Structures are given as C-alpha cells and as structure tokens.
Amino acid sequence: MAPTSGGYVSGSREAWPDLExxxxxxxxxxPATILRVADALEAQGGEVLELFREVESEEGSAVFPIHLRxxxxxxxxxxxxxxxxxxxxQSVLRRVSILRSSAxxxxxxxxxxxxxxxxxxVVCALVGTDPRTLVQLDLYLPTSRDPEGLSEEFRRAAGRALGTRIETSPxxxxLVEEFVLGPSGEPFPQFLDGSALALGAYLGETIRRAVESSERFEGFTVRWERSGESGSQEVLVVSGGAADGTFELDPMGKVRAFLENGERDSLAFYAGYVxxxxxxxxxxxxxx
Structure with a gap:
C-alpha cells in the first residue's frame, strides 16, 4: 500500500482558512485521487462546479483537476x-500563469x-494573488536572456499587474519601487532570482536609454557587458567624458540591495544620482 500523507496545501489559504x-x-x-479529493472538499462545504476544467488565454490552454465554489x-x-x-x-506554474491571464x-x-x-x-511563492506574485509568475520562464529583452518583459509584466502602461524611463x-515594496513598504519576502534579474535589467536599461536619448549626455556612451570571473554578471559600462574614462555600474547588485533594504537603497535615487x-x-x- 502506498504511504499516505495528511496532504500539503499551498496557495490562497486565507480564502479557506479552515480547510483540512x-x-x-x-x-x-x-485521476482516482482527484475524485477522492473532490469528495473530501465537498464534505468540507465546497461545491464542485466542474472536474478537469479547461481554461484558455492568449498564453494557451490549461486543465485544472477541480473547479469549485x-x-x-x-x-x-x-x-x-x-x-x-x-x-x-514548470507544468503547474504554467497552468497557473494561463489561469491568471484568462478571463x-x-x-x-x-x-x-x-x-x-x-x-x-517556488510553487508556494507563485500561486497567490498578490500583484507582485503575478509579475513573478510572468517572469518565471522568461523568453529573453539579454538585458534589453528582460527589461522589456519586466516592463510589460509590471504594467499588466498595475493596470497601467509603464515606460523605460526614470x-x-x-512607481516601480512602490509596486515592489507594496503597502507595507517592505520588499516582497519571496522575490525570486529571475524576477530580481529582470528588475535589474529594467533599472539598467532606464539609465542606458536616458543617456542615449538626450543631447545633455553628449560624449558619453553606455553599453551592457558581461563582467565577473565567470563572465556571467551583466554590468553597464559607461565611457566618455573629457578624461575619456570608463567605469562600471552594477544595476543587478543595486536591485539586490534594494530588495534587502527597501527605500534605503532606492532605485530611483540611484538612477537619478548617476x-x-x-x-x-x-x-x-x-x-x-
């Protein structure tokens, strides 16, 4: 006989606090387990609306074993x-992502x-309804690897979660800081590495585009390069000026500090200072 577990639950427990x-x-x-679980949930006051409910969105289609009220x-x-x-x-989180982007x-x-x-x-972190969770769900499997593409994915995901258009501009x-910190003013405790990387790319692209798009920065160029011993860390390299010097900016590192310290390591202040x-x-x- 297979070992029996009391069961583990993750997700919107606050919506069903007395769930056993x-x-x-x-x-x-x-399949047989799904039927038994559905019966057990109905015994706790749930009303099963449909088994193996199909959900569709622009991202594709997904089937959830149980849909209940x-x-x-x-x-x-x-x-x-x-x-x-x-x-x-990945399969579970993709289904959740499709659901969240559906009607x-x-x-x-x-x-x-x-x-x-x-x-x-990672699954526990990404199945809630906090808007910051929805952004991370979008960024869990990014389609881009370069900073420019990651920045664009973050911009679109944050805009969808906020219900407004966000531009790559200082x-x-x-607004992005306020969104990441949330009502408590504290960084989201489960901000995943991939999301932090995308936020760092957005911060870096904001600085790079500001320099490239204005004559007030004439003589300076900003480009992304790989740095570090393994060459895996993306940094911004700033070149130019009267001394024709070169120095590096580390937007990814700045985001890590921001996620740890909140407003004390403000992204907006950092970009403005630079x-x-x-x-x-x-x-x-x-x-x-």
Missing part, C-alpha cells in the same frame, strides 16, 4: 500525488495546490 488538507496516498494514480469564492485546484521535479514545477483568473479567483509531498518553495522608477553626475560632467566638458 485531504489525505492523499503518495504516488497513487492521479466555497463561500462565494471560486477555487481552481491542482492535485499532485508524485514527487516534485523541475518539470512538474476567469482575476484576483478574486483562488488557486490551491494539494500535494502528497512537500510543495517546492520618472517611472518611483544621471545627474553624468549630466554635470557633460556640461563641464562642453564649457571647456
């Missing part, structure tokens, strides 16, 4: 009986993941 995780046999056939709120429920692998993580997957829709094995931290950095310094030097060079 159904008992699930590890590595048991998934409890207390006037709708739940889309994922059921996993096997061990978690990278492939299973039925708004913030009033809850997602629960029920599992017979402990649920990976005046939008305070741009003001370059602008002043360009003005001095023009007078000489």
């Amino acid at each position: 995780p159904p008992r699930m046999s590890r590595d048991a056939p998934r 409890k207390g006037g709120r709708e739940f889309f429920i994922e059921v996993e009986t096997g061990r978690w692998s990278r492939q299973v993580e 039925v997957g708004g913030r009033d829709t809850s997602v629960l993941v029920l599992s017979s094995y402990p649920i990976p931290e 005046e939008y950095l305070p 741009l003001d310094a370059l602008r002043e030097e360009a003005a001095r060079d023009a007078q000489e």
Whole structure:
C-alpha cells in the first residue's frame, strides 16, 4: 500500500482558512485521487462546479483537476500525488500563469495546490494573488536572456499587474519601487532570482536609454557587458567624458540591495544620482 500523507496545501489559504488538507496516498494514480479529493472538499462545504476544467488565454490552454465554489469564492485546484521535479514545477506554474491571464483568473479567483509531498518553495511563492506574485509568475520562464529583452518583459509584466502602461524611463522608477515594496513598504519576502534579474535589467536599461536619448549626455556612451570571473554578471559600462574614462555600474547588485533594504537603497535615487553626475560632467566638458 502506498504511504499516505495528511496532504500539503499551498496557495490562497486565507480564502479557506479552515480547510483540512485531504489525505492523499503518495504516488497513487492521479485521476482516482482527484475524485477522492473532490469528495473530501465537498464534505468540507465546497461545491464542485466542474472536474478537469479547461481554461484558455492568449498564453494557451490549461486543465485544472477541480473547479469549485466555497463561500462565494471560486477555487481552481491542482492535485499532485508524485514527487516534485523541475518539470512538474514548470507544468503547474504554467497552468497557473494561463489561469491568471484568462478571463476567469482575476484576483478574486483562488488557486490551491494539494500535494502528497512537500510543495517546492517556488510553487508556494507563485500561486497567490498578490500583484507582485503575478509579475513573478510572468517572469518565471522568461523568453529573453539579454538585458534589453528582460527589461522589456519586466516592463510589460509590471504594467499588466498595475493596470497601467509603464515606460523605460526614470520618472517611472518611483512607481516601480512602490509596486515592489507594496503597502507595507517592505520588499516582497519571496522575490525570486529571475524576477530580481529582470528588475535589474529594467533599472539598467532606464539609465542606458536616458543617456542615449538626450543631447545633455553628449560624449558619453553606455553599453551592457558581461563582467565577473565567470563572465556571467551583466554590468553597464559607461565611457566618455573629457578624461575619456570608463567605469562600471552594477544595476543587478543595486536591485539586490534594494530588495534587502527597501527605500534605503532606492532605485530611483540611484538612477537619478548617476544621471545627474553624468549630466554635470557633460556640461563641464562642453564649457571647456
């Protein structure tokens, strides 16, 4: 007989605080387990609306094992009986991403993941309804690897979560900061590495484009380069000025500090300081 687990739950627990995780046999056939879990959830007051509910969005289609209603709120429920692998993580999060971008997957829709094995931290971090979670879900599997592409993906994802258009421009950095910090003014505790990398790319692109698009920075060029011993760290290399010097900016490192310290390591202040310094030097060079 397969070992039985009391069940692990992740997702919108606040929407169903008294939920008792159904008992699930590890590595048991998934279809039969889904039926038993559905019965157990109905016994706790849930109303199953549909089994194997298909959801469609621009990202594709996904099937959720259980779609139910409890207390006037709708739940889309994922059921996993096997061990978690990278492939299973990606499959579950892709389905959640499709749901969140669909007509039925708004913030009033809850997602629960029920599992017979402990649920990976990355899945726990990305199945909630916090807007910052939705951005990270969009960035979990980015299609770009270069800073310019990552910056654009962050810009689009943040704009969707905020419901407004965001440009790659310094005046939008305070809005981005406020969004990342949230109402508490503290950095999101589960801001994943991929999302931090995309935010760093957005910060760097904001500086690079500001320099390249204005005559007030005449004589300076800014470009992305790989740095570090392994060549894996993207930095901005600033060249020019009367001394024809070169120095590096580390927007990725600045984002890591911001996520740790919040407003004390403001991204907007950092970008403003860099741009003001370059602008002043360009003005001095023009007078000489």
